[in-house]
Amino acid sequence: MRSLSEKIAGIPPSATIEISNAAKRMAQEGIDVISLSIGEPDFDTPEHIKNACIDALRRGETHYAPSAGIPELTGAIAEKITRENGFSVKQDEVIVTCGAKDAIYEAMEAVLNPGDEVLILDPSWVSYEPCARIAGASARHHTLSPATFQVDDTLLSAVGPRTRMIVVNSPSNPSGAVLNMDSLRLIADVCRDHDIFALSDEIYEKLVYGKTPVSIASLPDMAERTITVNGFSKAYAMTGWRIGYAVAPRPVIRQMEKVQQHTISHPTTFAMFGAVAALEGSQECVESMRREFERRRDYIIPALRDLGYATAPADGAFYAYVDVGGDDMATPTWRSPRGRRSAPPAGSGSPTRRRWRTSKRPSGG
Numbered sequence: 164m165r166s167l168s169e170k171i172a173g174i175p176p177s178a179t180i181e182i183s184n185a186a187k188r189m190a191q192e193g194i195d196v197i198s199l200s201i202g203e204p205d206f207d208t209p210e211h212i213k214n215a216c217i218d219a220l221r222r223g224e225t226h227y228a229p230s231a232g233i234p235e236l237t238g239a240i241a242e243k244i245t246r247e248n249g250f251s252v253k254q255d256e257v258i259v260t261c262g263a264k265d266a267i268y269e270a271m272e273a274v275l276n277p278g279d280e281v282l283i284l285d286p287s288w289v290s291y292e293p294c295a296r297i298a299g300a301s302a303r304h305h306t307l308s309p310a311t312f313q314v315d316d317t318l319l320s321a322v323g324p325r326t327r328m329i330v331v332n333s334p335s336n337p338s339g340a341v342l343n344m345d346s347l348r349l350i351a352d353v354c355r356d357h358d359i360f361a362l363s364d365e366i367y368e369k370l371v372y373g374k375t376p377v378s379i380a381s382l383p384d385m386a387e388r389t390i391t392v393n394g395f396s397k398a399y400a401m402t403g404w405r406i407g408y409a410v411a412p413r414p415v416i417r418q419m420e421k422v423q424q425h426t427i428s429h430p431t432t433f434a435m436f437g438a439v440a441a442l443e444g445s446q447e448c449v450e451s452m453r454r455e456f457e458r459r460r461d462y463i464i465p466a467l468r469d470l471g472y473a474t475a476p477a478d479g480a481f482y483a484y485v486d487v488g489g490d491d492m493a494t495p496t497w498r499s500p501r502g503r504r505s506a507p508p509a510g511s512g513s514p515t516r517r518r519w520r521t522s523k524r525p526s527g528g
């Protein structure tokens with residue numbers, strides 16, 4: 164075969180998706196498998212959101228849409244951010260994407276150049292570094308203290324002359340940590356002093372337990388250098404809909420829009436109408452799913468600690484990040500006492516291999 168792209172050949176597959184695929188294959192083979200991999204709510208999308216999408220389909224919303232997304236949705240997102248996140252956003256500073264993941268990829272394509280570095284705070288989600296590398300940049304990792312999973316002064320030594328972006332993910336996948344104001348101020352100082360973009364992945368903002376996440380774009384002079392990413396997958400149980408968004412200064416959005424125009428054009432038109440209903444309808448569905456995740460967290464975290472395992476705080480998101488003292492990826496399958504097999508939980512971001520991160524998805528106590 165002719166040689167293939169070296170850039171893509173050097174990028175690992177997504178550990179979470181590979182493991183999820185393996186679990187799905189095992190289930191198809193009739194194996195009773197519990198997948199501890201991908202971060203996916205086990206709830207169905209709320210009815211009023213599904214109905215809004217079905218109505219849109221029936222009305223004939225089956226055509227191309229504006230490349231930044233339907234105005235009903237970009238408008239609702241601008242209002243949501245201005246109302247809830249402490250900084251104001253105009254409609255033309257919003258782009259709707261195919262999930263938050265696509266927003267992260269497009270943001271990196273929009274601002275990075277070959278030779279630039281993206282600073283990633285570990286433990287981190289699996290796709291930040293691959294997205295940076297696909298965009299032609301490289302990643303530098305800075306490990307947060309496992310005692311707090313907060314940012315301290317050591318961040319300063321991690322910033323190099325080529326650092327162009329810092330990825331902020333609060334609440335974090337996998338640690339569940341919610342960054343406190345000291346951490347956010349430190350990151351903001353570094354961004355201002357070194358003229359660096361913050362890419363703030365806020366996909367878990369609604370799933371918090373006793374903590375209030377703060378958008379870094381709301382700190383002084385940060386809106387002009389922050390790309391805020393969010394979406395519908397986690398808060399509204401809409402993983403399969405593939406709708407996310409980014410909010411950023413107009414020149415960045417314009418660059419992202421060009422990437423979108425030449426690749427996906429825009430997310431699925433009728434699905435975007437469901438997302439409008441998600442933002443404009445009652446938020447009780449979000450709160451009831453949050454309460455159920457909290458109930459599971461309140462069970463699993465103390466139970467793991469009682470068994471002698473150190474766990475990260477799990478103040479947000481829906482993961483248990485547990486120190487098991489081994490290499491999770493070296494464990495192909497586990498067998499439970501009842502004969503069930505589980506795909507291994509996904510390792511997230513080097514150098515966290517000795518820990519595993521498992522989605523607190525299985526229901527029940």
Ligand code: PLP
Nearest residue numbers: 202262263264288336394396407
């Ligand atoms: N960011 C983080 C931290 C995630 O954990 C995930 C999904 O697991 C995503 C982004 C992607 O979300 P979406 O399904 O909206 O693309």
